[in-house]
Amino acid sequence: MLALLRQRGVTSDLPSPTGHIAEEFSRYDAHMCDARALSAVSRTNRLRIVQRLLLAGAR
Numbered sequence: 001m002l003a004l005l006r007q008r009g010v011t012s013d014l015p016s017p018t019g020h021i022a023e024e025f026s027r028y029d030a031h032m033c034d035a036r037a038l039s040a041v042s043r044t045n046r047l048r049i050v051q052r053l054l055l056a057g058a059r
Contacts, residue, residue: 017051025051 005011017025025047032038032046 021054 016022028050029043029047032043038046
């Protein structure tokens with residue numbers, strides 16, 4: 001449903017992290033891939049959750 005709403009312009013994507021936050025996400029993604037052997041879909045979903053938590057905490 002969310003993908004359809006984004007496709008129609010009703011809602012937007014979350015802002016992409018930049019700077020040191022993006023670097024930390026990259027390291028976390030590498031850890032989930034190498035140490036935890038998670039699939040790309042699982043890693044993407046987990047990174048999205050972490051990003052939402054961080055953005056909610058910054059408000």
